[in-house]
Amino acid sequence: MRVFAALGRYIDHADPATRIANSVALLVGSNGPFYPAYVWYLAPEAGPVSLATMAASPFFLAIPWLSRRSAVAARVALPVVGIANTVWTAALLGPATGVAVFLFPCLLLAMLSWREKTAMFVLLGAGLAAQQALLRWPWPALSGLDPMVQGNLVALNAMSVGALLAVLVASLAGLLRDHDVADGRGTPP
Template sequence: MSILKRDQGGVPRADPLGDAAGTTALVLALNKPVYPVYVWFLAESAFQLSLLTALSMPLYLVVWYVSRIGNSRAARLGLVIVGVLDTLAIALIFGRESETLAFLFACLVLSGFAFYRCEVWLSRGLVAAIFFLFVLAESLIGGPLTPITAGDMQNLAYLNITGAAALVAFIALRFPRQERMG
């Protein structure tokens, strides 16, 4: 039995999942200006393209703000949607070989962790849609917008796989277990 008071939809008023979504959005926003620095050191021929990845920073800040003003469901849903759109846009910029689509796995995890038991169908629908988008994008996305050397592409792929794994780990540690769907 939960101590938290719940609204009519069964979502707690003091919303730990909304707080976790806001924190995750803020971490992603703050990482946006740092990512091009990593690319500059590890995959210099992709540096100019990497500057485009910072364009999504304001969207993550909006999600963070929405979570702060108490609109939990919008923040949680917004985080998943912004994450998916950001991932797809960056995959189009860097191309399939960059392994940027691995960040969709973080979006899948968010879809499972960021929603309450009473939102199970929303969660399942998002998981199915993201999986479908991953399969579709893997078959449709081609090369980068501008040439990236083979060695730099390999380093970029390593950076993206490692970053996606770190993000999944952060999500798994940040989202409260007792509140998630079981």
């Protein structure tokens, strides 16, 4: 239980949007080591190369630390690291794995910086540009996987993104509900 209390303190922040960003960063960063295991199971040929996808985990895990220095930087860092990780994973495993769907949570995360309109629009633009680049990816995957094997990973990536989007939407809904209650427009849960 002490570990959970320490993790709670690590992601805590006075700004609710930053607290959500910290929670998501911790969730994604801590799940980074499991992704290669799933890939290895579904596409053993990609197993060794998929270990390189864990390279982004330390960056995700550092976002709550960054939030202590700058809440804006932390909210910006999360979609930036997510976009970079998505492009990196596509380069490793191939765009036919459907990994580009991870850009959708990145776009939603860009909305967490809604108070910083310039940051929000730059991040949204970066996410959409990355999506277009992955749709037109001209190079073979570094793993050398053929498209049939890459296709085995589409369901994994779709399920992962669905779960992540559910967490994000639930977190944002809670933030909006809490805001409405604080403004006297809603009822407490």
